[in-house]
Amino acid sequence: MSRPVLARRDQVLRGGQPLAFGVGLLVALVVGVVLLMGSGHDPMRVYERMFDASLGSSRAWSVTLNRAVPLGLAGLAVAVAGSMGLWNIGAEGQIMAGAIGATWVARIGEGWPGPVLVPAMLAAAVVGGGLLALGPAVARARIGVNEIITTLMLNEVALRLVQWLIHGRWKDPDSHGFPLAPMLPEQGRLPNLFERAHVGVVLAGVVIALFGLAASRTAWGYELRVAGSSGATARYAGISLQRKILTVLVVSGGVAGLAGGVELTGASDRITEGLSNGFGFAGIIVAALALMRPSGVAAVALLFGAVQIGGQSIQTMGVSSSVSTILQALILFGAIAAGVFSRYRVEMVSGDAAEAAA
Amino acid sequence: MNETDSTSCSPTNSTAHRPPAVELSGIWKRFPGVVANAGAHLTVLTGTVHAVLGENGAGKSTLMNVLAGVYRPDEGEVRIDGTARHFRSPADALAAGVGMVHQEFRLVPSFTVAENVVLGAVDRIVRRQSIESAVGDLAERFGLATDPVRPVWQLSMGERQRVEILKALWRDARILILDEPTAVLTPGEADELGGVLRRMADDGRTVVFISHKLHEVTGFCDEATVLRGGETVAASLPVDGTDASTLAGLMVGSAPMANERPPPCVVGEPMLEVEALSCLGDRGLPALHEVDLTVYSGEIVGIAGVAGNGQRELAQAIAGLRPTTGGSVRLGRTDLTTSTPRQRFTAGLGYIPEDRIGVGLAPRLSVTDNAILRTYTSHRKGPFLDAGAATNHCQHLVDRFGVRTGPLDEPIAGLSGGNLQRLLVGRELSDHPQVVVAAQPTRGLDVQGVKAIQDLLVAERGAGVAVLLISEDLDELLMLADRLLVMHDGRVVAEFDPESARRHTIGEAMVGHASTGVVT
Numbered sequence: 001m002s003r004p005v006l007a008r009r010d011q012v013l014r015g016g017q018p019l020a021f022g023v024g025l026l027v028a029l030v031v032g033v034v035l036l037m038g039s040g041h042d043p044m045r046v047y048e049r050m051f052d053a054s055l056g057s058s059r060a061w062s063v064t065l066n067r068a069v070p071l072g073l074a075g076l077a078v079a080v081a082g083s084m085g086l087w088n089i090g091a092e093g094q095i096m097a098g099a100i101g102a103t104w105v106a107r108i109g110e111g112w113p114g115p116v117l118v119p120a121m122l123a124a125a126v127v128g129g130g131l132l133a134l135g136p137a138v139a140r141a142r143i144g145v146n147e148i149i150t151t152l153m154l155n156e157v158a159l160r161l162v163q164w165l166i167h168g169r170w171k172d173p174d175s176h177g178f179p180l181a182p183m184l185p186e187q188g189r190l191p192n193l194f195e196r197a198h199v200g201v202v203l204a205g206v207v208i209a210l211f212g213l214a215a216s217r218t219a220w221g222y223e224l225r226v227a228g229s230s231g232a233t234a235r236y237a238g239i240s241l242q243r244k245i246l247t248v249l250v251v252s253g254g255v256a257g258l259a260g261g262v263e264l265t266g267a268s269d270r271i272t273e274g275l276s277n278g279f280g281f282a283g284i285i286v287a288a289l290a291l292m293r294p295s296g297v298a299a300v301a302l303l304f305g306a307v308q309i310g311g312q313s314i315q316t317m318g319v320s321s322s323v324s325t326i327l328q329a330l331i332l333f334g335a336i337a338a339g340v341f342s343r344y345r346v347e348m349v350s351g352d353a354a355e356a357a358a
Numbered sequence: 359m360n361e362t363d364s365t366s367c368s369p370t371n372s373t374a375h376r377p378p379a380v381e382l383s384g385i386w387k388r389f390p391g392v393v394a395n396a397g398a399h400l401t402v403l404t405g406t407v408h409a410v411l412g413e414n415g416a417g418k419s420t421l422m423n424v425l426a427g428v429y430r431p432d433e434g435e436v437r438i439d440g441t442a443r444h445f446r447s448p449a450d451a452l453a454a455g456v457g458m459v460h461q462e463f464r465l466v467p468s469f470t471v472a473e474n475v476v477l478g479a480v481d482r483i484v485r486r487q488s489i490e491s492a493v494g495d496l497a498e499r500f501g502l503a504t505d506p507v508r509p510v511w512q513l514s515m516g517e518r519q520r521v522e523i524l525k526a527l528w529r530d531a532r533i534l535i536l537d538e539p540t541a542v543l544t545p546g547e548a549d550e551l552g553g554v555l556r557r558m559a560d561d562g563r564t565v566v567f568i569s570h571k572l573h574e575v576t577g578f579c580d581e582a583t584v585l586r587g588g589e590t591v592a593a594s595l596p597v598d599g600t601d602a603s604t605l606a607g608l609m610v611g612s613a614p615m616a617n618e619r620p621p622p623c624v625v626g627e628p629m630l631e632v633e634a635l636s637c638l639g640d641r642g643l644p645a646l647h648e649v650d651l652t653v654y655s656g657e658i659v660g661i662a663g664v665a666g667n668g669q670r671e672l673a674q675a676i677a678g679l680r681p682t683t684g685g686s687v688r689l690g691r692t693d694l695t696t697s698t699p700r701q702r703f704t705a706g707l708g709y710i711p712e713d714r715i716g717v718g719l720a721p722r723l724s725v726t727d728n729a730i731l732r733t734y735t736s737h738r739k740g741p742f743l744d745a746g747a748a749t750n751h752c753q754h755l756v757d758r759f760g761v762r763t764g765p766l767d768e769p770i771a772g773l774s775g776g777n778l779q780r781l782l783v784g785r786e787l788s789d790h791p792q793v794v795v796a797a798q799p800t801r802g803l804d805v806q807g808v809k810a811i812q813d814l815l816v817a818e819r820g821a822g823v824a825v826l827l828i829s830e831d832l833d834e835l836l837m838l839a840d841r842l843l844v845m846h847d848g849r850v851v852a853e854f855d856p857e858s859a860r861r862h863t864i865g866e867a868m869v870g871h872a873s874t875g876v877v878t
Contacts, residue, residue, distance in 0.1 A: 218741045222734055225727065229720035235679060236709075236717050237731045238700025 016342025024334030053313030054306040062195035072301030073259035074283025081252040082292035084228035090151025091256035092280025093158030094129035098257025101128025114187035129257015137249035198266035212295035379564040385434035394420035396588035412585035426458035427451030457531025467511035516547035552578035606865035626655035629824030635685035645671040653824040660839030668848035677709040708791035712798040759784030776807025
């Protein structure tokens with residue numbers, strides 16, 4: 001008698017992750033056929049629609065790219081922390097903090113021209129996100145407080161802060177009593193690139209590429225890799241773990257804040273409590289699928305964005321939103337599960353001593 | 359080994375009529391690059407406390423893990439109560455009555471004592487009170503004082519260990535293995551544990567007790583088996599009839615002095631000067647007590663001692679990886695007492711830590727990344743690392759020190775133990791250090807690897823470097839060292855001339871029975 005077991009590969013399969021994503025997608029689509037037929041839809045038509053809406057035209061591409069921007073930046077934020085073994089679960093809140101910073105600059109810089117205002121807003125977004133991560137960073141670096149808990153809890157704080165602002169100080173006097181912030185001025189918006197896509201697409205691409213370069217080519221990235229591999233080795237090599245933890249978490253928060261700034265200036269009219277839209281949490285999945293490597297984040301974010309946009313589009317065909325969400329989850333779940341096989345392989349072991357327990 | 363025949367005696371009268379509970383014979387267990395057990399055997403009689411002795415790396419833990427079903431032996435037979443067994447998991451072993459208390463406790467800190475004890479061993483919903491009182495009764499029966507309702511995180515290490523023992527007893531283990539149980543205990547707790555183990559033996563259970571502390575063995579064990587280099591060198595010695603120094607001699611070996619001793623070297627200026635150095639151990643207790651030592655340029659000073667007597671902390675304190683509580687470290691004229699690890703390296707201190715992977719080398723990183731660990735700050739172009747220079751440096755190390763490796767940008771995981779150590783030692787030596795601190799540099803390596811590393815250290819000595827060699831292998835120390843210091847309980851307790859010292863006397867100093875050559 002023999003049974004299959006998972007055995008760790010000596011080396012992670014090269015190109016295993018894209019392969020895994022493909023396999024996961026395929027499996028999910030097959031399972032999805034059952035799901036869709038069970039709920040009374042024609043799977044082929046649904047899939048066709050998903051593809052058309054996300055990748056089928058330049059307009060579809062523009063929408064997908066716009067969605068990939070906050071996903072990619074949030075994923076980058078998580079990956080930067082994750083590459084040294086830290087978990088920033090607070091990107092959701094840092095996105096909000098970034099949007100608060102950007103909105104604040106937009107309010108004080110009312111008459112500024114666009115080329116000044118937008119960069120200033122984005123800079124403030126980075127600062128906002130970084131500030132929200134500063135507390136957890138100090139607590140982790142100095143006294144070892146688990147950053148997972150602190151960053152997660154600050155999500156709620158940032159959300160409440162936005163609510164407090166748009167119900168109070170920042171409430172638009174012309175909103176007829178609705179808790180809405182005023183619309184951003186026209187010069188506080190990111191210019192368009194093509195169709196719906198805004199310049200944030202380029203910006204996010206550049207930022208991700210810069211981090212990819214920093215992670216793989218600079219001394220800073222090297223120190224990060226060492227510290228992420230083993231804290232004791234880092235100390236042995238003379239790397240200050242405290243300082244690394246501090247800077248990495250703050251930078252991670254800043255990148256998430258930038259996601260908030262870009263989302264605000266590129267895709268939203270005003271700051272709302274729904275602005276972060278789960279991007280921060282989705283960023284964790286993006287980073288995990290990219291194996292915490294900044295260089296992989298962009299591709300994963302694009303695929304993730306396409307899945308989201310495609311999934312949403314089929315709701316107009318009468319597919320219920322829960323079925324669409326399940327389908328999206330299946331795809332991601334399949335990709336993550338398939339990713340296991342780039343690190344493990346299936347081995348058959350013989351159960352020679354199966355009777356020994358008796 | 360032939361010593362087995364000459365030293366194994368028939369059991370004492372008190373144990374003569376007892377049947378064996380455990381019989382391990384011809385156990386082989388190989389790991390990549392290491393043979394942990396090479397035909398080891400062990401017989402433990404029912405109702406006795408049996409000590410398994412040996413230095414670190416002697417194969418004690420591996421043998422016990424084989425007995426407890428954690429490892430499957432490559433060859434050999436396991437018999438429990440006379441029946442051959444092929445354990446596939448610890449659960450199998452437990453079903454046959456074999457329970458093990460590991461060195462690292464496996465407890466849920468937020469659960470109570472009672473919850474931890476019964477975790478996984480109750481198959482239906484039960485009342486909390488009935489479990490708590492049952493666990494309390496069990497504890498009382500064996501004198502394992504614990505409060506079943508207290509959460510484990512509140513307990514001392516000694517109390518946690520009692521919970522681990524209770525877990526095994528709850529699962530009705532008739533054969534209980536304890537892996538270095540006293541390592542985490544205060545002396546008082548250790549004595550108490552001895553009483554508990556005796557009580558269990560008197561109750562008809564069998565206890566296998568791994569240790570390298572001789573006084574414990576003489577205190578409450580019936581018989582002792584000594585392992586060295588994965589082999590059994592003495593089986594089932596009656597503890598009553600054997601004195602501690604014989605056991606010490608068996609543990610450290612009595613191979614004839616190697617005659618290929620490197621020729622003496624011209625000894626120069628004092629290079630490494632450690633004065634009154636004190637520091638704390640991992641558990642916050644003093645581990646080093648005002649250690650003084652000097653290593654002159656061109657000599658190898660060996661530090662001998664049984665594991666856990668401060669050698670590890672001494673190396674870390676000198677390397678700057680452990681905060682000191684007093685004393686000073688000087689390298690030549692430079693005071694390094696408050697320097698960072700990197701400053702010490704730059705000042706000329708090479709350090710070969712005993713934990714190769716995880717301290718000396720970063721797992722998951724490439725060969726090149728590991729090769730530049732100490733010098734990456736000098737391979738820079740602005741903020742960028744000069745990848746070409748790094749690769750050159752790595753290639754140079756690989757060529758010069760004969761590291762057999764695949765592509766340099768692949769993770770080091772693919773390298774064998776000997777090649778990892780060549781890379782690490784080579785890196786530490788390549789920047790022309792004046793002092794090298796080498797902690798267990800040859801542990802776990804194969805013969806070729808051992809030879810290569812030893813040759814490198816001797817070559818450094820020849821080049822006028824001061825080498826501090828910490829090793830648990832007395833043969834190695836006697837062969838390489840120009841002077842031999844013995845550490846016991848965080849102090850340097852004796853100094854010997856390796857040429858003339860008697861192994862027996864060194865062994866006594868190592869276990870704190872020093873009578874001659876004591877310098878404290």
